[in-house]
Amino acid sequence: MAALLEVRNLxxxxxxxxxxxxxxxxxxxxxxxxxxxxxxGESGCGKSVSALSVMRLVAEPAGRIxxxxxxxxxxxxxxxxxxxMRSVRGREIGMIFQEPMxxxxxxxxxxxxxxxxxxxxMGMKPPEAxxxxxxxxxxxxxxxxxxxxxxxxHHFSGGMRQRMxxxxxxxxxxxxILADEPTTALDVTIQAQILELMRDxxxxxxxxxxxxxxxxxxxxxxxxxxxxMYAGRIIEQASAGELYANPRHPYTLGLLRSVPRLDEPxxxxxxxxxxxPPDLTRLPAGCAFxxxxxxxxxxxxxxxxxxxxxxxxxxxxxxxxxxxxxxxxA
Amino acid sequence: xxTAAALPGQRPHAASEPQALLExxxxxxxxxxxxxxxxxPAGMVRAIxxxxxxxxxxxxxxxxGESGCGKTTTGRCILQLERPTSGRILFDGIxxxxxxxxxxxxxxxxxxxxxxxxxSSLNPRxxxxxxxxEPLKVHGIIADEAGRTARVRELLEQVGLLGQHAQRYPHQxxxxxxxxxxxxxxxxxxxxxxxxxxPVSALDVSIQAQIINLLExxxxxxxLTYLFIAHDLSVVRHISDRVIVMYLGKIAEVADRASLxxxxxxxxxxxxxxxxxxxxxxxxxxxERTVLxxxxxSALNPPGGCVFHPRCxxxxxRCSAETPQLREIRPGHWGACHLA
Numbered sequence: 001m002a003a004l005l006e007v008r009n010l011x012x013x014x015x016x017x018x019x020x021x022x023x024x025x026x027x028x029x030x031x032x033x034x035x036x037x038x039x040x041g042e043s044g045c046g047k048s049v050s051a052l053s054v055m056r057l058v059a060e061p062a063g064r065i066x067x068x069x070x071x072x073x074x075x076x077x078x079x080x081x082x083x084x085m086r087s088v089r090g091r092e093i094g095m096i097f098q099e100p101m102x103x104x105x106x107x108x109x110x111x112x113x114x115x116x117x118x119x120x121x122m123g124m125k126p127p128e129a130x131x132x133x134x135x136x137x138x139x140x141x142x143x144x145x146x147x148x149x150x151x152x153x154h155h156f157s158g159g160m161r162q163r164m165x166x167x168x169x170x171x172x173x174x175x176x177i178l179a180d181e182p183t184t185a186l187d188v189t190i191q192a193q194i195l196e197l198m199r200d201x202x203x204x205x206x207x208x209x210x211x212x213x214x215x216x217x218x219x220x221x222x223x224x225x226x227x228x229m230y231a232g233r234i235i236e237q238a239s240a241g242e243l244y245a246n247p248r249h250p251y252t253l254g255l256l257r258s259v260p261r262l263d264e265p266x267x268x269x270x271x272x273x274x275x276x277p278p279d280l281t282r283l284p285a286g287c288a289f290x291x292x293x294x295x296x297x298x299x300x301x302x303x304x305x306x307x308x309x310x311x312x313x314x315x316x317x318x319x320x321x322x323x324x325x326x327x328x329x330a
Numbered sequence: 331x332x333t334a335a336a337l338p339g340q341r342p343h344a345a346s347e348p349q350a351l352l353e354x355x356x357x358x359x360x361x362x363x364x365x366x367x368x369x370x371p372a373g374m375v376r377a378i379x380x381x382x383x384x385x386x387x388x389x390x391x392x393x394x395g396e397s398g399c400g401k402t403t404t405g406r407c408i409l410q411l412e413r414p415t416s417g418r419i420l421f422d423g424i425x426x427x428x429x430x431x432x433x434x435x436x437x438x439x440x441x442x443x444x445x446x447x448x449x450s451s452l453n454p455r456x457x458x459x460x461x462x463x464e465p466l467k468v469h470g471i472i473a474d475e476a477g478r479t480a481r482v483r484e485l486l487e488q489v490g491l492l493g494q495h496a497q498r499y500p501h502q503x504x505x506x507x508x509x510x511x512x513x514x515x516x517x518x519x520x521x522x523x524x525x526x527x528x529p530v531s532a533l534d535v536s537i538q539a540q541i542i543n544l545l546e547x548x549x550x551x552x553x554l555t556y557l558f559i560a561h562d563l564s565v566v567r568h569i570s571d572r573v574i575v576m577y578l579g580k581i582a583e584v585a586d587r588a589s590l591x592x593x594x595x596x597x598x599x600x601x602x603x604x605x606x607x608x609x610x611x612x613x614x615x616x617x618e619r620t621v622l623x624x625x626x627x628s629a630l631n632p633p634g635g636c637v638f639h640p641r642c643x644x645x646x647x648r649c650s651a652e653t654p655q656l657r658e659i660r661p662g663h664w665g666a667c668h669l670a
Binding site: 042043157159160187188189190191192193195196214215216217218219220221240241244245254255256258259260261262263266267269270271272273274276277279292 | 396397504505506507534535536537538539540542543546561563564565567568587591601602603604605606607608609610611612613614619621622625626
């Protein structure tokens, strides 16, 4: 099956006073029609910048997409003119951000924020756009949508705002939605509501989703395939089932072992990953994870390992992945 | 239902314990909102509405709930950063709410706090050394500078940092290191109780475990007592000896860790637990999930009867009429639900 979106060797850099930061450093991943793919990692790993690069929303001039290809439905988005790109954003590809309050316009009514895109992208007349806006609000579970159209974002709770963001993302029947930490700012019970809603809608409407998150539990429940990022690179790729059952990179393994889990007996002590997250302006030579890695050998400090096949549709970037596999099997 | 539970002043699940370091009795905190200067407040946010519990010496009491449930305000009332509307807070038998001035300051040294965001709680213009030394100076604990410098070094090492970190500024440290500084500053006063308000929720996953292990080590070494306020139920289970679940200013359930997680009696606790995704796709696929309907109502106008009834999957007619009292469902396990 052809990929809906294929990112190849993408590199995005930022110029800072401390030097050039390679926020995304030669990553490749794809999303097929209708599936949900996750980009997982901790702050600064490049997961959000990856999504912003797809939309070509990296803040210039500090930020720059240095190289790579972003093939969406056969076209390289990096080669499109700005006006062509505008018809991709919001129409072909929808977006949901972490903090709905900062991504909604506080001085525009809910109705206007929904109908604006419909009128611009879909060429709808105001009454038609209004009817569609009511339909969308109903679809995302906002009660009394007709009355809600006249309200403003500050009238909505955090959960309702995120529902509103989902309605906006779905408005023009996109094929793909990029969701950047869509539930991180929400309470646990609301988080569950929103994630279930997103999954149900994605399945029903056949929309593909890229979920960006640091939450391994969210990934386990909602993603088909997973890309784990560290310091701007993808260090492991696999289906969700495979990744959790057979992690093949010491970082993934470390992350999975460091979180306390409700389904397991309580441990006397947690197993953290040692050390600090990397400073992107001063990355170590070789593998960026090596200073914190329990499997480190001399070679790790000399050269960064490439992503290599370690199983069925499973890749890992680690010189010592064979040793890791043997140890886990023992 | 035990009738004693309904009597004001009684602390059903916290019946006076000799080993209690802190006792909270019928704590109420209402915040006035709106209205004009002359007309008085337009309404009252009932942030905490009659909460009682005790913390035993050396234990970690977990306090969980969603935003607006009153868990942070409870912590702030204990620290006397907010003066309660009514109720008593006994620290070592002394009611903090009656203290003022020097007497209160003296008690405050024995209670410290660690905040969620280690960046906004550290002064960006002060070095780490100055930040940690300041309370030692202000409270006159160590009068000479050389003595303070030595103590700062000792504190930094105690929280896993190096002496040389004293010369750095907060922005030069990572989030995890900053949280270690926050902990060192709290330890400087040699407190008996530390209120930890979401101490790891702003940190990266790989760093959270480091900080939790550190808090546990310090507790073992220094005999500290923790009130651990958090929304992450997995973390709270790991660190707490007992757990309180709050909802809209009231206690929904209190129990020992094992009992609460293995066999929760309140439907809200059950829903909270089922909402936590587990990092295992196979398990998630066959896991049943209670997704609560609706959202947390406003504390400005909480629902009558049981405050949870509009969202409760098992609510009956009586739940909207009668407020359930916290009662002992099993030995040591208390719940505020008619149907438990």
